[in-house]
Amino acid sequence: MSVPKGEVRPTTDRVREALFSILHPLIKHADVLDLFTGSGAFGLEALSRGARTARMVDASRASCTTAKANLSKTGLEGGTVIQGDAVQFVKRELTAGRKYDVVFADPPYCKGPLDRDFVVELVEAGVAGLLKDDGVFIAEVQEGWGTGSEDSAGFDGLRLVDTRRYGKNMLLFYRLPKE
Template identity: 50%
Template sequence: MKASAKANKQANQIRIIGGQWRGRKLHFPDVEGLRPTGDRVRETLFNWLMPHLPEARCLDLFAGSGALGLEALSRGASEVTLVERDRQASAQLRANLEVLGSQQGKVIQADVLGWLALGNPDAPYDVVFVDPPFSLTLWQPVIDALSAGGWLAPEAAIYVESGRRSDYQVPADWALHRDKHAGQVSYRLYFISEAQ
């Protein structure tokens, strides 16, 4: 019993892979559909984003374990808003921000689509992470809501992680910057482009 509990605790950890908190291990709860972005994919993504992260305002939708948003904070983002519906996961995100001593992260416990539908009352975001539970097939409504609600800065970067067979359309002003696959996962980075 103790061995399996210990193994489960180790399995429910993410490791920050770069920046000021490099190597820090953080816990996340057992929540259905919560699937942290793997280390290799994260390393690739943040290599792509490196020039754009310092002082960036970031939005981590479906934050879950916080793997993307906390990594962005570690690597120099000025602030990160983590949106997560699950109460337990939200509480752990707040606890992890406290452990890291970060004042730049803000956790919002809300349904992502409902929250996006309210529109953005603040400054637009420079970097947005879209990584919903694959079973919910929410990519298209989230992309549509991001485009409609004043969420995106003029040259924003938008990261979309999906299953290989997932289907969605992006707006005409989203230019595909990079596109890779790892197993059954596709991950793409778009930038809003002025030229159309």
Template identity: 45%
Template sequence: MRIISGKAGRIAIKVPKAVTRPTTDFVRQAVFSILGPRVEDARILDLFAGSGALGLEALSRGAASCVFVDEHRAVEKVLKENLEKSRLEGGRMAKADVHSWVQRDNGSYDMIFVDPPYAKYPSDRDHLKELFAKGALAQRLAEEGLMVVEQSIGEAVREGEGLKFLERREYGSSAILLYARAEDS
């Protein structure tokens, strides 16, 4: 796994093996091709950060800042190492449960990356359903902001309180969904 482009392009990053399913280079390249120059000077929120690949890519491409949120200790350690190795500035780790962190945060973000663990079994926690039902994501998204959700290709498009679905693109077994704030939010 590596940072694809920008200031830290080609730098290899670590992945915490037991607790993540990292976004592939192919999917990240596609996402950042869609985002284009919107990334420059953006305030980023990377939820379920894992290795931090999405947020690190954004910082490498000129984002002003990125808050990485994940609850796993292994993620915190690896992400700090990845930030140090890449020498990217503006990254900050928040070791916390994503759901409670989003509810208490009062920041405004130009871009929010949401890449929760895929629900493999009916009894697995449906993180997207919970986050979308609470409406907190729309409150964190800046007026002209964009939210990028990665989910399994088999999952349906979600409607989120205060969010407007824009488009869906499929890459292998992953689907990328783009959302903006609903006009009445």
């Protein structure tokens, strides 16, 4: 699989394998949204494991070109690559009324107090509204700042149900609150 040079920090194979082991019961026939897709690895893996659709979004033209090429090489069906800002895309999807079984976000890490925390921005944009009733929102963050700090992982409208650590990287799993 090709990766755009210098622009992306792909999820490691180890983390992706662990993630898909966790998601195994959800992926078959799932509608997947992959935000900050980079090379498209998450969306492509989901399709290869039986997802019905995978919409892969990235602001970078180079990332989208690479993700499209990777999608073409695999011959997998149901994948769409969209160039655009992930936060704005979430807002448009809400307006369109689209829902997903799995929403995965692997944004640039918040590494200091002046960095954007894209996970917070996605939550504020309404990412919870894109989840089907049993859907899951997964954010990959780096331990330390922003959403990656112990006291900042919770959000109104989403319930943190699991946290997995892989070195300094963390996968945060959110679901809609039970009524």
